[in-house]
Amino acid sequence: xxxxxxxxxxxxxxxxxxALIGITIIYSTTGNFNISSxxxxxxxxxxxxxxxxxxxxxxxxxxxxxxxxIKKNVMLYYLxxxxxxxxxxxxxxxxxxxxxxxxxxxxxxWIIMIAYLLISGIGGFIVIRR
Amino acid sequence: MAVxxxxxxxxxxxxxxxxxMAEDLQVTRQTMNAIENNKxxxxxxxxxxxxxxxxxxxxxxFILKEDE
Numbered sequence: 596x597x598x599x600x601x602x603x604x605x606x607x608x609x610x611x612x613x614a615l616i617g618i619t620i621i622y623s624t625t626g627n628f629n630i631s632s633x634x635x636x637x638x639x640x641x642x643x644x645x646x647x648x649x650x651x652x653x654x655x656x657x658x659x660x661x662x663x664x665i666k667k668n669v670m671l672y673y674l675x676x677x678x679x680x681x682x683x684x685x686x687x688x689x690x691x692x693x694x695x696x697x698x699x700x701x702x703x704x705w706i707i708m709i710a711y712l713l714i715s716g717i718g719g720f721i722v723i724r725r
Numbered sequence: 726m727a728v729x730x731x732x733x734x735x736x737x738x739x740x741x742x743x744x745x746m747a748e749d750l751q752v753t754r755q756t757m758n759a760i761e762n763n764k765x766x767x768x769x770x771x772x773x774x775x776x777x778x779x780x781x782x783x784x785x786x787f788i789l790k791e792d793e
Contacts, residue, residue, distance in 0.1 A: 656744055662752040664765050725755070 599660050603647035607640035665723055672722045676715045727790045733761040735779055735786065750774055 598605075614636035622628045684707065691699065736746060747757040750771065759765035760775075767775065776783045 656754070657748045658744070658753050659751050660753075662756050663768050663771060664756040664759060665753065 600651055600654075601647060602660065603650070604644045607643035607647075610643075611636055611640045661723070668722050668725065669719060672719060673715065676718060680711050680715070726792055727763070728766050729763050729788045729790055730760065730786055731788070732775060732786060735781070736761075739779075746778070750778060 614633055618629055618633055687707075736743070743757050743761070744754055747754045750757070752771065756765065760767050772783070772787060776786050779786060
């Protein structure tokens with residue numbers, strides 16, 4: 596419960612750890628250590644940590660960040676958003692198949708995946724605030 | 726059948742602030758507001774916590790409205 600108010604900071608630290616693991620794997624396979632992307636991740640993590648520290652010092656009351664209503668709302672949101680995503684993906688694939696496309700570039704799949712993560716992440720953040 | 730409650734009425738009668746009650750029950754102020762406005766039905770656990778908080782019978786806090 597006491598650690599709950601530091602969620603954003605933990606997300607930031609997790610991001611940097613994940614980035615470090617990813618960049619190390621890339622380094623071990625290709626020999627290139629992408630320092631610029633690591634700096635980007637560190638900047639993002641620092642922004643999250645600073646926002647978290649400000650929030651903790653500004654908040655006066657002792658209410659939790661997340662409770663049963665918010666958990667339920669977030670669960671419903673992800674249920675709907677993931678279902679909509681799968682339906683859109685299915686329709687997209689159906690249209691492509693109908694247009695006789697037989698090959699789809701992996702890059703496009705990554706774009707769709709990252710767009711979904713981004714949109715659902717922002718949506719989840721909004722749902723938590725409501 | 727809808728569930729309604731007298732939480733706001735009882736709370737105001739006892740002079741308890743919404744934020745104080747939210748802190749004591751460990752829920753957000755928005756959730757407390759949603760419960761008081763019958764926009765959100767609390768879980769059984771939270772409902773029992775509310776009843777214990779006021780120390781009165783459950784039927785004086787929550788009312789099951791029959792469909793007309």
